[in-house]
Amino acid sequence: MSVVSGHRARQVNAIGPARFFNHELDVQVRPELGRNGGFALSIRELEMDQVHLELDHEPLVSLRADLREDGTFGDSWLVISPAEACVLSSDHDVRIRVPISDIREAELDRGVGGGSLLLKTDVGPMVLARFSVGLYPKFGYAVTVLNALTKGEEVPLPSERDIPQVCPSCGRPLGEGTSVCPTCLDRGKVIRRLAGFARPYSGRLAVGGLILILATAFQLVPPYVTKLLVDNVLVPHQSSSFTKAVTYLLALVLTLFGVNLLGMLTQSLRGYIGVWCGSRITGDIRHKTYDALMKLSLSYFDRRQTSQFIGRVNSDANSMREFLTDGVVFLVSQILMVLAIAGVMLKMNWLLALLSFATIPLIIVASLVVWPMVHNLWDKQWRSILRLNVLVGDSLQGIRVVKAFGRESSEKSRYNTANQELVMQTTKMEGIWQGVFPMFAFLSSTGGLLVWYIGGRGVLHGTVTLGTLIAFNSYLGMFIGPLQWFSQFMNWLNNTLAAADRIFEILDAKSTVVDRPDTPSLGEVKGAVELQNVTFGYESHRPVLKEISIDVLPGEMIGLVGKSGAGKSTLINMICRFYDPDRGSILIDGHNLRDIQQEEWHKSIGVVLQETFLFDGTVAENISYAYPDATQENIMRVARIANAHSFIMKLPDGYDTLVGERGHLLSGGERQRIAIARALLHNPRILILDEATASLDNETERQIQEALARLVKGRTTFAIAHRLSTLRNADRLVVLDGGRIAEVGTHEELLEQKGAYFKLVEAQRELSKIRGVEG
């Protein structure tokens, strides 16, 4: 088998390095010529040359499974060719061969932590392969392939989502939706890119750097002046007169004063420059990240992992700033300091200097041992705090439930346990912390003692001056200070790089729903919506919508009904173009939705969702969210249409009432009506209502229904409603079942058919009888 190569080929992962990391992941992906002339991926993990398996056709897929029949870890291989599915043992002996023609259906049977590929055959069910949960995506693709083969359909190519994402160079798993491997991360590149944020301020930073060098130099001067003071003034000399000595003394003291003053000035000036540049750099980082976030498509935000990253943007930006300003300063100044001091010491007395360096290895070793320990303890303490916080948050949020069930005492004891744990961790942590600094102090003073002894002997012998000895001790203290932090610095660097990387990841993420560059303006939207064989799944191997086709006329009202999970909201997501269909297309007035500018499209549709989100701001601002320059009269007009005007007027601050997360508490129905007004303001041609009236009381629902009835007039409307009765006046009802269209027709037509819709209506009637309310 040869690897088809081409400059557009994407080699997702090569087999070599992947083996290094847990053979769990040795997916070999070969670029192959796809149907559309582009290159696509296929999954072949088995080198067929080494296998004695006679196949009539080239295998389409070969996969490694990792569980034996008794549940222990062990490899076997699944090979699928157009004519049969085979299972080979780890030594490549053929264990199972099933002709495709015998298979009725293939299925991924998901257990906990692992599952199996199950075949339904004419002779009963059969297990083809067993594997742990990490291999689900690959075997999900195998299921798709098998089902396509049994139905005689074209075999789809795997998407990147079917292949476990691993780092191409080391084989470690990658986080979802990311392509950066934290281990293989090119540190140099990240640092360069990080430095890019500092570039706009390079002038000031250079000045800061210069001042830094000066400040370092100023720090070096005092011990040297002390030496002169001792040697030339305090130690009596026969030659010099008393007055001359006093003058010299004054001069030296004044020098010290001047140096200290300059030191102070340079320090604060440098600090100010640091703060000035730092705050701007953080601002830039946040700004760029937020811009990038707004540009991304919804599928990016579906992933939990990434939404967590997003919450960290602020703290990440902060640690980048800290590093760029303080970190670099720290590193440079400390290195300068160490070098300069070493130089001065060697110059003053090389023998004594070498002696004082003797304790350095000890300090470095101690720092390498101690910091990881501190780090672990710190981590443990942090986790205890987290647990405690979660616990408090939990019981306070649920305080009504706690009180209602009289569980105060058990909550107290739960808290107590976690609290004790934290007390213990804190004692350990702080205990070690208290021990660390005395230890370093002890180590450095031990070095100092050596200098005192040897240097003291030198003084007695007259080979070393007293001033040198004193200066040496001062320098030694300054010298050892930075050393104990160096290994900490590596930690700092790593954390910063990780933070920077998370930010860069957001900056680099590609929107999956993109505008074509040269799309013409749509002009006036009439409101015809046509879906042609739309197939879509949030995960590629599990389609949620299957070959949906409907043709909706301008101004028509479509009611979407079906069980929960049938795909109603997903269909609406497609029409809103929050996602692009995997197959098929959506046409608006005959234009493909993909060819329409998203911004223009979103201005033509009005959306009211079940969970209405109000932003921090006034009622008026929330209604005019999409059109900030709407007139007050217009805002009130749409509020009236939405049946919201009267309740807004009852609020003491009227349209200026603050709402949103921290604002005035509005009821669900009130929020809903504000959301409807918001959707109305720009007079959309197409209206989308996803359970806009669910979970409201009957009276409120009636009011909102009234509002909606006014709303839908003359607009193409897609409405999903929990209570089927609210869709009675829809022009057509579309019944979805398992992602397919089961029925289409008016309420009366469908009732007569006694099909899926009839059953839904009956079920609801049952339910409302139980509840004792009219459904």
Next chain:
Amino acid sequence: MEEMFEAKYLNPSSIRLSKSKNGVLEGYVEGKRYAHLSLSRAFPLSLPRQYLAILSHEDKEPQEVGMIRDLDHLDHQSKSAAEQELQLRYVVPTITSIQSIKQEPAFWRWTIETDRGPAELIMRNIHEHVRVMGSSRLILTGVDGRRFELADASTLDGHSKYLLRRYL
């Protein structure tokens, strides 16, 4: 309507389970033959051998045939077939020793020995991937979703205990 909410506890002597040559759990429940059954634990963590639902997969959606109160009430052959099925449906290896816990940039890598063979476990952090149950029981989840259980930390060898104490 009523009986929908009552669990149907099966008489253990009416259950005959076995594994078909095609690797599927099959058998007789109350005299009826099922070609494809599966088991599901009601309390997988706290009571792994009690309260098991028997599901039949004849239809599109699995249907609950009934519940078994205790695995040990089954006859010998059924019990071993059921245990095997559970072993395959709940792939949660038990950690028998910990070789190493290493921190790499952005990862924790655990090299462990389990009752199902050696394994390597990658975590992004400790607080999201390690769940503490009771006093010394841990559930560990890797980035790929694989789960491992540490039934009783106090029974581990010294090295493993040292590693656990150090990092947890």
